[in-house]
Structures are given as structure tokens and as C-alpha cells.
Amino acid sequence: ETGVTQSPTHLIKTRGQQVTLRCSSQSGHNTVSWYQQALGQGPQFIFQYYREEENGRGNFPPRFSGLQFPNYSSELNVNALELDDSALYLCASSRGGQILYEQYFGPGTRLTVT
Amino acid sequence: AQSVAQPEDQVNVAEGNPLTVKCTYSVSGNPYLFWYVQYPNRGLQFLLKYITGDNLVKGSYGFEAEFNKSQTSFHLKKPSALVSDSALYFCAVYNNAGNMLTFGGGTRLMVKP
Numbered sequence: 001e002t003g004v005t006q007s008p009t010h011l012i013k014t015r016g017q018q019v020t021l022r023c024s025s026q027s028g029h030n031t032v033s034w035y036q037q038a039l040g041q042g043p044q045f046i047f048q049y050y051r052e053e054e055n056g057r058g059n060f061p062p063r064f065s066g067l068q069f070p071n072y073s074s075e076l077n078v079n080a081l082e083l084d085d086s087a088l089y090l091c092a093s094s095r096g097g098q099i100l101y102e103q104y105f106g107p108g109t110r111l112t113v114t
Numbered sequence: 115a116q117s118v119a120q121p122e123d124q125v126n127v128a129e130g131n132p133l134t135v136k137c138t139y140s141v142s143g144n145p146y147l148f149w150y151v152q153y154p155n156r157g158l159q160f161l162l163k164y165i166t167g168d169n170l171v172k173g174s175y176g177f178e179a180e181f182n183k184s185q186t187s188f189h190l191k192k193p194s195a196l197v198s199d200s201a202l203y204f205c206a207v208y209n210n211a212g213n214m215l216t217f218g219g220g221t222r223l224m225v226k227p
Binding site for chain 2: 058
């Protein structure tokens with residue numbers, strides 16, 4: 001098991017609502033990346049935070065936003081939820097701002113939008 | 115755009131036999147390639163990566179991968195499969211336009227006793 005934790009484990013929301021997912025990075029890691037994994041698909045990169053700044057972003061709309069705190073934990077916020085947002089959301093922490101560094105993944109938060 | 119393809123949705127192998135999980139890539143410039151494994155209800159675990167150097171990369175749990183530039187492939191291999199290797203395997207490529215990893219669709223490995 002990695003030292004990366006995510007909360008909550010499962011979440012059910014209604015279309016149009018907003019959701020906040022949380023991630024605590026492994027000790028000594030200053031970078032957090034977020035991924036969306038739809039059922040039966042590979043993870044898709046949402047964005048990365050390095051030292052509290054966004055440091056890379058995938059092809060996701062602005063209603064997906066994030067934060068990184070001074071202790072390097074992170075939040076993923078999704079506004080105006082859509083049915084297609086139903087997925088497993090994974091966060092990964094690493095040492096250093098480059099994605100080339102080994103990433104340690106948390107167990108994920110499963111979001112269901114009804 | 116950087117991309118990887120995993121042509122097999124599922125690979126079946128008997129315990130003790132060698133296994134190969136295929137991955138091909140399409141990149142501009144030097145490829146930086148990764149393999150991850152995902153067990154049920156768990157996050158991804160890093161297996162190995164190719165940045166530069168030897169074409170045969172050794173990783174965790176006895177896995178290795180062979181980088182082949184002429185065939186644009188990065189196949190994952192293990193000499194002797196274990197039932198506990200049954201999981202979902204993902205190949206990924208570094209995309210420097212966005213500092214991100216682009217994953218393939220995954221291959222389910224089933225190892226039967």
C-alpha cells in the first residue's frame with residue numbers, strides 16, 4: 001500500500017451538484033496529479049499541482065478545478081456535475097514537478113452521478 | 115500527439131508459462147514509457163519505466179519490458195506467470211505538451227492454475 005489516501009471512498013451525487021474530493025500525498029512528496037478513470041477505460045489525466053500551483057492540465061473543462069495546500073494535500077472540485085462524470089477518481093503523489101517521477105496512487109474515490 | 119495502444123483486451127496464460135502484454139506507442143521525439151498494474155478496487159501501482167538506456171527494463175514483481183524503437187513497441191513480459199499476477203495492466207507514455215501521462219485502454223491478464 002502507498003501512503004496516499006483519498007476521501008471519501010464512494011460518493012453519490014445528483015446531476016448539477018458540486019463535489020469535492022480530497023487527497024493526502026505520501027510523506028516527502030510535493031506533487032499531486034489527478035486522474036479520471038471511467039469504467040472499462042484507462043485513466044485520463046485531469047491536472048497536476050506542484051508546490052500549490054497548477055503544473056499541467058489535460059483536456060478537461062474549467063468546471064474541473066483543484067487546489068493544493070501548504071502540506072501538499074489536494075482537492076479536486078467538480079461543478080455542475082454531469083452523468084458522464086461518473087468514474088473512479090485517482091490521485092497520485094510524486095516527488096518533483098515532472099510527471100516522469102514515479103507516481104504513487106491512492107485507492108480512488110468512486111463517484112456516481114444520477 | 116503522444117499515444118499508446120494496447121491491442122489485446124484480455125490475455126490468458128497458464129500459471130508457470132511466460133506472459134507478454136503488448137503495447138505500441140506513437141510519439142514525436144524520444145518516448146518515455148511506463149507500465150502500471152491495477153488490482154481490483156485498488157489504485158494503480160508502478161511496475162517499470164523506460165527513459166533511456168538499455169532496451170530491456172527490469173521492474174517490480176519479476177516483470178520486465180522490452181523497448182523496441184523500430185517496432186515502436188514496449189511489451190511487458192514475465193518468464194513465469196503467477197495466479198496472483200491476474201490484474202489490469204496499463205501502458206502509458208509521457209506527453210510533454212501538458213506534463214502528463216497518457217494511458218492505454220488496459221489489458222486484463224488472467225492467469226489460470
